[in-house]
Amino acid sequence: MILILGNKVERSVLELIGKAINLSEKSGMKVGVFLIGGRELENAERLLDYGVDQVFVVSDERLERFVSDVYLRVSERIIKDMDPEIILSPADTFGRSLMPMIAAKLETGLTADCTELDFDEKGNFLQTRPAIGGNIMATIVIPYHKPKMATVRPRTFNIAKEIGRKKGAKLEFLKIPDEYFESNVRLLSFKEKRDEVNIQEADVIVAAGKGLRRKENMEIVRELAGLVGGAVGASRAIVDAKWISHDHQVGLSGKTVKPKVYIAAGISGAVQHIAGMQTSEMIIAINKDKFAPIFKVADIGIVADAKSTLEEIIRRLRSR
Amino acid sequence: MNIIVLVKQVPDTDKVKIDPESGTMVREGFEAVMNTFDLHALELALRIKEMVGGSVRVISMGPPNTEDILREALALGADRATLVSDRIFAGSDTLATSLVLKRAIERYEFDLILAGEKATDGETGQVGPEVGAMMNLPVITYVSKLLDIKKDSLIVERSVEDGLEEWEVRLPALLTVSRSVSEPRFPTLSGKKRALKMDIETLGFSDLGLKADQVGLRGSPTRVVKVFNVSVTRKADMYEGKRVSEGIDRVVEILRRFSR
Numbered sequence: 001m002i003l004i005l006g007n008k009v010e011r012s013v014l015e016l017i018g019k020a021i022n023l024s025e026k027s028g029m030k031v032g033v034f035l036i037g038g039r040e041l042e043n044a045e046r047l048l049d050y051g052v053d054q055v056f057v058v059s060d061e062r063l064e065r066f067v068s069d070v071y072l073r074v075s076e077r078i079i080k081d082m083d084p085e086i087i088l089s090p091a092d093t094f095g096r097s098l099m100p101m102i103a104a105k106l107e108t109g110l111t112a113d114c115t116e117l118d119f120d121e122k123g124n125f126l127q128t129r130p131a132i133g134g135n136i137m138a139t140i141v142i143p144y145h146k147p148k149m150a151t152v153r154p155r156t157f158n159i160a161k162e163i164g165r166k167k168g169a170k171l172e173f174l175k176i177p178d179e180y181f182e183s184n185v186r187l188l189s190f191k192e193k194r195d196e197v198n199i200q201e202a203d204v205i206v207a208a209g210k211g212l213r214r215k216e217n218m219e220i221v222r223e224l225a226g227l228v229g230g231a232v233g234a235s236r237a238i239v240d241a242k243w244i245s246h247d248h249q250v251g252l253s254g255k256t257v258k259p260k261v262y263i264a265a266g267i268s269g270a271v272q273h274i275a276g277m278q279t280s281e282m283i284i285a286i287n288k289d290k291f292a293p294i295f296k297v298a299d300i301g302i303v304a305d306a307k308s309t310l311e312e313i314i315r316r317l318r319s320r
Numbered sequence: 321m322n323i324i325v326l327v328k329q330v331p332d333t334d335k336v337k338i339d340p341e342s343g344t345m346v347r348e349g350f351e352a353v354m355n356t357f358d359l360h361a362l363e364l365a366l367r368i369k370e371m372v373g374g375s376v377r378v379i380s381m382g383p384p385n386t387e388d389i390l391r392e393a394l395a396l397g398a399d400r401a402t403l404v405s406d407r408i409f410a411g412s413d414t415l416a417t418s419l420v421l422k423r424a425i426e427r428y429e430f431d432l433i434l435a436g437e438k439a440t441d442g443e444t445g446q447v448g449p450e451v452g453a454m455m456n457l458p459v460i461t462y463v464s465k466l467l468d469i470k471k472d473s474l475i476v477e478r479s480v481e482d483g484l485e486e487w488e489v490r491l492p493a494l495l496t497v498s499r500s501v502s503e504p505r506f507p508t509l510s511g512k513k514r515a516l517k518m519d520i521e522t523l524g525f526s527d528l529g530l531k532a533d534q535v536g537l538r539g540s541p542t543r544v545v546k547v548f549n550v551s552v553t554r555k556a557d558m559y560e561g562k563r564v565s566e567g568i569d570r571v572v573e574i575l576r577r578f579s580r
């Protein structure tokens with residue numbers, strides 16, 4: 001079985017289901033989902049519509065947030081029962097915390113932040129991820145251990161299709177004995193992030209780089225993003241320069257994004273940046289250097305000053 | 321409080337240059353430095369020590385020249401350093417590394433272990449949680465701030481996608497920290513001098529009571545089977561000089577679909 005481990009019924013889990021179904025067609029393995037989290041998981045039934053074989057849910061108000069030791073104890077137990085061949089989880093703060101703890105307990109291998117998963121003709125499970133600061137890709141296998149574990153960055157794969165319920169597919173809510181809830185960590189409070197910038201949700205991203213020259217010019221970037229109902233993205237150079245917060249960073253050490261339109265204004269196109277945006281549907285690059293590497297991944301390239309080009313775009317958009 | 325900080329030597333990735341033709345690393349100017357996140361972890365440890373007393377030990381597994389970053393840690397104010405080094409450890413993945421570190425840590429008394437959220441070379445961020453799980457310690461990952469020190473617990477802030485959590489964690493525990501936990505200090509000249517004279521304890525394979533098939537390549541479940549270059553290329557329609565205005569028109573055309 002290919003097991004997907006998640007804590008929410010959300011996009012990142014649906015993306016993994018999509019990939020797992022695809023892998024199951026190649027290998028004949030079943031696809032299972034195991035979700036652990038708070039009460040909102042009571043809506044997990046809809047996952048059956050995506051053609052998975054089994055959905056197991058542990059939903060408890062005491063598990064609203066990531067209680068590390070309890071999550072580990074429960075997951076370890078359930079994974080041992082299910083005995084999956086492969087475990088996949090989103091490479092978010094949940095997956096990147098719980099998966100290594102499980103791997104340590106089960107004494108198996110885990111590959112972080114995969115961007116491609118496949119089987120070769122001999123049936124080896126190939127896990128590919130960026131290596132050496134994103135400068136190259138490495139393919140990794142786990143030949144002798146089980147389960148083979150991998151985390152995958154959200155927005156790497158497409159969402160599963162609603163192919164409908166499989167015959168015999170089942171959903172099970174698991175009851176966990178009280179002693180499993182004993183913990184050495186205690187949640188004191190939770191503050192939701194306000195003005196939450198989720199660049200991963202936007203259809204249009206206007207991303208800025210050092211070529212915008214000055215922090216003040218970020219206003220122009222914001223204005224354009226606002227006009228098209230989009231979000232502001234950033235290169236690491238301007239995040240390091242404190243023009244904008246890290247939440248906006250696109251790339252290897254930022255977020256992976258896949259908008260309908262990505263505008264890179266004054267961004268050189270370092271491999272680490274490209275790693276986070278190359279699968280965007282349409283890429284528009286503005287750079288005054290016509291040899292800037294960003295043009296190699298662009299659909300439309302404008303060789304010009306970034307600031308004045310954005311201003312001109314705004315002007316023409318306004319005067320329709 | 322006795323604190324152990326796990327520090328890792330990494331290539332200075334900002335200086336690594338890649339030959340665009342062959343896709344290989346250009347080794348020139350290739351320098352090894354302490355992983356940035358670990359520098360922040362060390363600073364947090366030093367602050368805690370300054371507040372409540374105790375000691376700070378840095379531990380690193382790596383080749384002999386890892387000594388440099390351990391001396392750097394001593395210069396910054398760590399009290400003791402342990403270098404875990406043996407040729408047989410070469411090729412260890414995160415599982416094998418974590419097991420070796422666990423065995424080294426077990427030789428000392430501690431209340432708290434700190435690790436970086438991730439290392440800037442592999443960016444796996446697995447060693448911290450793996451060590452914690454192997455040692456059955458409570459683990460809090462993505463710690464963004466230390467809020468309070470109690471008698472046998474800590475109160476920390478954890479930063480996740482949708483907000484900020486506040487946790488009380490019973491000691492002994494393991495935390496993985498992000499950059500915002502502290503602003504690292506700079507080493508002083510007297511600190512550097514002092515560090516040169518200090519002993520670094522060195523542990524090898526035979527000190528850890530492990531079997532040869534638990535470490536190095538043999539103890540590593542993962543294997544790299546292929547390394548390759550990615551070159552995604554799209555064919556851009558380029559607009560230069562007089563044609564820039566035409567390009568802007570096309571962009572405006574596309575954006576109109578989204579404009580409000």
Ligand SMILES: Cc1cc2nc3c(=O)[nH]c(=O)nc-3n(C[C@H](O)[C@H](O)[C@H](O)COP(=O)(O)OP(=O)(O)OC[C@H]3O[C@@H](n4cnc5c(N)ncnc54)[C@H](O)[C@@H]3O)c2cc1C
Pocket residue numbers: 133134208209210211212213234235236237238249250251252253254255265266267268269270271272273276286287288289292304305306307333334440
């Ligand atoms: C381990 C590692 C992880 C990294 N992770 C990321 C990451 O997640 N995201 C990321 O973005 N980077 C990341 N980087 C950094 C990356 O290598 C680059 O340094 C960074 O992306 C450069 O940002 P930039 O393009 O804004 O700046 P620069 O490289 O300084 O480029 C500025 C560009 O603007 C152009 N320009 C200058 N003036 C103008 C003008 N007036 N009008 C138009 N164009 C102009 C220049 O021609 C140039 O192409 C990482 C690096 C490492 C080593």
Ligand SMILES: Nc1ncnc2c1ncn2[C@@H]1O[C@H](COP(=O)(O)O)[C@@H](O)[C@H]1O
Pocket residue numbers: 325326327328329355357358379380381382414417421434435436437438439440442443444445446447448
């Ligand atoms: N060889 C090592 N020696 C000591 N600490 C390490 C080593 N490798 C990883 N760590 C610790 O684990 C953290 C995460 O590293 P990584 O899992 O390699 O991304 C680092 O920030 C260090 O605190």
